[in-house]
Amino acid sequence: MIYVIKNEADEYLSFSAEGDSVWNKDMGHFETSEQRALALSQMYGGTVYPCFVAIKPVEVTDDEQ
Numbered sequence: 001m002i003y004v005i006k007n008e009a010d011e012y013l014s015f016s017a018e019g020d021s022v023w024n025k026d027m028g029h030f031e032t033s034e035q036r037a038l039a040l041s042q043m044y045g046g047t048v049y050p051c052f053v054a055i056k057p058v059e060v061t062d063d064e065q
Contacts, residue, residue, distance in 0.1 A: 001032070001034070001050050001051070001052070002030045002031065002032055002050070002051045003030070003031045003032075003033075003034060003037035003048050003049065003050055003051065004027065004028065004029070004030060004031075004037075004048075004049050004051055005028075005029070005031075005037060005040055005041045005044065005046040005047065005048055005049075006046055006047055006049055007023055007045055007046040007047075009023070010025065011023035011024055011025055012024065012025070012026065012027055012028035012029070013028050013029050013040065013041075013044055013046055014026070014028030014029050015028075015029055021044050023046075030051070034048070
């Protein structure tokens with residue numbers, strides 16, 4: 001699972017090339033650790049949201065096995 005941090009203005013937490021935190025409308029920083037995401041939200045504000053990745057199932061025919 002991956003997590004993002006979003007504020008009340010519908011902006012996502014991101015980091016500049018210098019490592020400074022910034023908020024913007026584009027999807028920003030992803031965390032794979034829930035604890036790290038929660039720590040970032042406490043440091044910078046915002047709420048942690050889990051993101052789900054939809055994967056289309058692949059059908060395998062008898063010819064492909």
